Amino acid sequence: MSAVLACRDVTRVLGRRRRRVTALQGVNLDVAPGESVAVLGLSGSGKSTLVGVLAALDRPQRGEVRVDGTDVWSLSERGRRGVRRRVGWVPQDALGSFDPRYTVREVVAEGLLARRSAAGGPDADELCARVGLADGFAERMPASLSGGERQRVAVARALATDPEVLLADEPTSGLDVLAQEHVLETLTRTGQHRSLVLVTHDPRVARRVADRVVVLEGGRLVADVAASELLSSGLAAVERLVAAMPLERDL
Numbered sequence: 158m159s160a161v162l163a164c165r166d167v168t169r170v171l172g173r174r175r176r177r178v179t180a181l182q183g184v185n186l187d188v189a190p191g192e193s194v195a196v197l198g199l200s201g202s203g204k205s206t207l208v209g210v211l212a213a214l215d216r217p218q219r220g221e222v223r224v225d226g227t228d229v230w231s232l233s234e235r236g237r238r239g240v241r242r243r244v245g246w247v248p249q250d251a252l253g254s255f256d257p258r259y260t261v262r263e264v265v266a267e268g269l270l271a272r273r274s275a276a277g278g279p280d281a282d283e284l285c286a287r288v289g290l291a292d293g294f295a296e297r298m299p300a301s302l303s304g305g306e307r308q309r310v311a312v313a314r315a316l317a318t319d320p321e322v323l324l325a326d327e328p329t330s331g332l333d334v335l336a337q338e339h340v341l342e343t344l345t346r347t348g349q350h351r352s353l354v355l356v357t358h359d360p361r362v363a364r365r366v367a368d369r370v371v372v373l374e375g376g377r378l379v380a381d382v383a384a385s386e387l388l389s390s391g392l393a394a395v396e397r398l399v400a401a402m403p404l405e406r407d408l
């Protein structure tokens with residue numbers, strides 16, 4: 158089946174002069190329709206850079222990013238905006254991505270303005286209910302919510318555009334185990350029939366959510382394995398990740 162989101166031989170260099178860093182080097186990734194892929198890597202491995210590139214927000218120096226087979230950087234800015242609607246983005250820092258003047262309902266409604274399909278589809282309140290935020294949440298200000306609730310608002314806003322792919326960048330970082338579980342459950346349940354790319358440094362989260370796990374190390378994709386085989390794969394890259402989390406070995 159053809160990939161809904163793909164990158165080919167992507168290289169992204171950041172910074173200037175002596176501070177130049179090759180954040181991604183020759184990265185190839187295919188995400189099939191309905192597939193969940195976790196991008197696993199330690200801090201600084203290039204995960205956030207890859208998210209920016211896959212969301213068509215950041216242009217790589219080399220390589221292609223394709224949405225439904227279309228090379229996004231061959232399009233006009235307008236064409237690229239259209240393509241971006243197909244890729245819903247759940248940021249790491251949900252609160253920082255919301256307009257502080259907006260209620261939860263208004264944040265989600267903002268996503269609806271960019272909805273791909275015209276009439277029909279859920280309204281903002283229905284989307285809030287879908288992510289487990291019914292009963293008065295819609296009128297509240299995101300700043301008054303817990304971290305997990307804010308992340309669920311971000312999922313509702315991303316779903317509002319009716320994307321083919323959800324791109325989630327460490328959506329559970331800083332949350333306690335229960336809130337993590339709520340957010341991951343929301344992502345997997347509401348994201349059904351869509352593709353999901355989830356960025357994480359936590360092998361447990363990767364295994365919990367994804368069908369497939371790819372491992373980034375120093376800007377290179379060094380492993381691509383079925384999630385069920387992640388911990389028994391014997392892959393050096395996975396072993397290094399687990400070893401770097403001494404308090405979290407109980408996987």
Ligand SMILES: Nc1ncnc2c1ncn2[C@@H]1O[C@H](COP(=O)(O)OP(=O)(O)OP(=O)(O)O)[C@@H](O)[C@H]1O
Nearest residue numbers: 171172178180198199200201202203204205206207
């Ligand atoms: N604007 C920048 N200028 C120079 N180097 C940068 C810039 N942004 C990121 N980098 C470097 O690029 C590399 C990849 O960064 P990136 O943020 O993608 O990693 P990451 O895996 O998402 O890390 P984390 O898990 O800590 O968020 C790192 O070495 C980082 O220091």
